[in-house]
Amino acid sequence: MAPQAQAPCMVDDQEYENELVQVLAESGIKQVPPSFVQTVEDAANQGDLIPVIDMAALRADSRRELELAKLASACQEWGFFQVINHGMASTRSILKSARDFFELPLEMKRTWQKVPGQSVSNIEGYGRYNTSSQTISDWVDVLVVYTEPPSCKNIDKWPLQLRSFREGIESYSDDLKELVLEMNCAISDTLGLSGDYINKMCGEYSSALRINFYPPCPEPDKALGVSPHSDGSTITVLCEDSGHEALQVRKNGDWVSVKVVPNSLIVNIGDIVQVLNFLIFKALIVRENFFQVISNGKYKSVEHRAVVSSEHDRISAVMFNYPSMNSHVEIFPAPPLCKDHPALYKSFTYYEYLSFYLNQKAPGKARVDSLLI
Numbered sequence: 073m074a075p076q077a078q079a080p081c082m083v084d085d086q087e088y089e090n091e092l093v094q095v096l097a098e099s100g101i102k103q104v105p106p107s108f109v110q111t112v113e114d115a116a117n118q119g120d121l122i123p124v125i126d127m128a129a130l131r132a133d134s135r136r137e138l139e140l141a142k143l144a145s146a147c148q149e150w151g152f153f154q155v156i157n158h159g160m161a162s163t164r165s166i167l168k169s170a171r172d173f174f175e176l177p178l179e180m181k182r183t184w185q186k187v188p189g190q191s192v193s194n195i196e197g198y199g200r201y202n203t204s205s206q207t208i209s210d211w212v213d214v215l216v217v218y219t220e221p222p223s224c225k226n227i228d229k230w231p232l233q234l235r236s237f238r239e240g241i242e243s244y245s246d247d248l249k250e251l252v253l254e255m256n257c258a259i260s261d262t263l264g265l266s267g268d269y270i271n272k273m274c275g276e277y278s279s280a281l282r283i284n285f286y287p288p289c290p291e292p293d294k295a296l297g298v299s300p301h302s303d304g305s306t307i308t309v310l311c312e313d314s315g316h317e318a319l320q321v322r323k324n325g326d327w328v329s330v331k332v333v334p335n336s337l338i339v340n341i342g343d344i345v346q347v348l349n350f351l352i353f354k355a356l357i358v359r360e361n362f363f364q365v366i367s368n369g370k371y372k373s374v375e376h377r378a379v380v381s382s383e384h385d386r387i388s389a390v391m392f393n394y395p396s397m398n399s400h401v402e403i404f405p406a407p408p409l410c411k412d413h414p415a416l417y418k419s420f421t422y423y424e425y426l427s428f429y430l431n432q433k434a435p436g437k438a439r440v441d442s443l444l445i
């Protein structure tokens with residue numbers, strides 16, 4: 073019998089430096105290349121149900137107060153919650169569009185491959201996700217497009233050959249815009265600010281969609297799909313229906329794996345909302361004792377990560393909603409919340425922040441910490 077061809081077991085990092093993760097996964101490697109290797113601490117709790125916020129209750133006058141209280145507590149204790157009864161039919165179409173794209177032949181997908189590196193003007197396209205802040209690679213390929221405002225949309229970068237792709241993304245992004253503006257009002261309410269406070273401060277609604285494709289990984293205990301980070305958004309909305317518990321959030325210092333309620337959307341507080349209201353706690357801030365501060369009740373952009381599996385792939389569609397990049401739109405701690413304690417963060421424009429977020433060597437929460445006065 074002829075000897076069986078040996079699958080390569082050690083991958084030369086240089087050879088694969090910018091290679092798509094899907095290509096690595098399909099090459100039959102038995103080990104992840106060294107640049108992906110990191111310590112993956114186990115999740116302390118499997119399948120915790122993060123708080124569930126019922127949009128139907130938020131929309132009903134008689135039930136809103138109670139639901140706002142639940143929302144305030146979710147923002148304070150978790151920074152993450154799932155939204156049910158959101159009424160969006162387009163969640164199916166976005167996941168289908170995402171899957172259709174990643175199932176295209178590689179050569180066709182490469183048409184939209186972006187040049188390596190990241191900056192505000194080089195964020196869109198298909199490829200590996202590596203910020204210069206990362207020395208360790210993530211086991212994920214992404215497709216990123218700006219979705220709002222219309223003036224920032226670069227339709228020429230969208231994979232339009234896929235018939236349903238444009239409709240799928242546009243109907244999802246339109247529906248989500250309504251939901252996000254509504255959530256921002258509810259979050260403003262919970263902070264005792266006027267309902268439109270956050271939306272007004274953020275100026276023209278802006279968003280970018282990142283579709284994550286996590287191929288099966290030969291050594292899931294040695295690599296992460298997305299390394300620990302907080303999002304540089306106002307709020308982020310994640311849509312996935314894999315049923316696999318891959319998203320993990322930091323709670324009281326431990327990793328907790330998130331059990332997703334079917335048909336829900338997962339929302340998390342981003343750095344911007346943290347900045348708006350974080351200042352209340354300036355007097356309490358003890359940097360070395362971050363989690364004690366958290367338990368005292370501020371809204372926080374919580375660190376999260378995505379783990380991978382050797383058995384299956386996974387897709388998530390993540391919408392980052394953020395303030396206008398216009399230079400006249402300044403973000404700063406809300407003055408009504410600065411009455412008792414001086415502002416903790418300096419004023420900044422989102423363009424400045426995003427440039428820093430994408431470029432600097434600042435992992436985890438270090439990026440939002442850079443805004444501290």
Ligand SMILES: O=C(O)CCC(=O)C(=O)O
Nearest residue numbers: 284298318319378388390
């Ligand atoms: O796919 C996930 O579960 C997490 C993705 C994520 O955190 C991100 O894209 O910022």
Ligand SMILES: [Fe+2]
Nearest residue numbers: 301302303376
């Ligand atoms: Fe994230």
